[in-house]
Amino acid sequence: MARKAKKSYPLRIHVDILGAMKRWSDDELRSLNGQIEFVLRDALRRAGRLKERQPDMIEVDEIEETKNEK
Numbered sequence: 494m495a496r497k498a499k500k501s502y503p504l505r506i507h508v509d510i511l512g513a514m515k516r517w518s519d520d521e522l523r524s525l526n527g528q529i530e531f532v533l534r535d536a537l538r539r540a541g542r543l544k545e546r547q548p549d550m551i552e553v554d555e556i557e558e559t560k561n562e563k
Contacts, residue, residue: 504529 506514518528537543 514528514532515525518525521528521531523531534543538545
């Protein structure tokens with residue numbers, strides 16, 4: 494299963510926005526980083542700047558193999 498590369502990027506953000514994002518991420522049971530990425534991805538899709546892609550599907554056997562490797 495191929496993973497998409499992620500790149501670190503320093504972000505300056507207003508404290509009120511960061512606080513609101515943190516509360517939202519807690520409500521959605523996501524990390525703050527995951528929530529920011531989710532909101533950005535959604536905004537990009539709505540603006541037509543990011544193509545929709547099908548989620549990667551994996552077999553249950555692959556999950557079990559990964560667990561056994563750890």
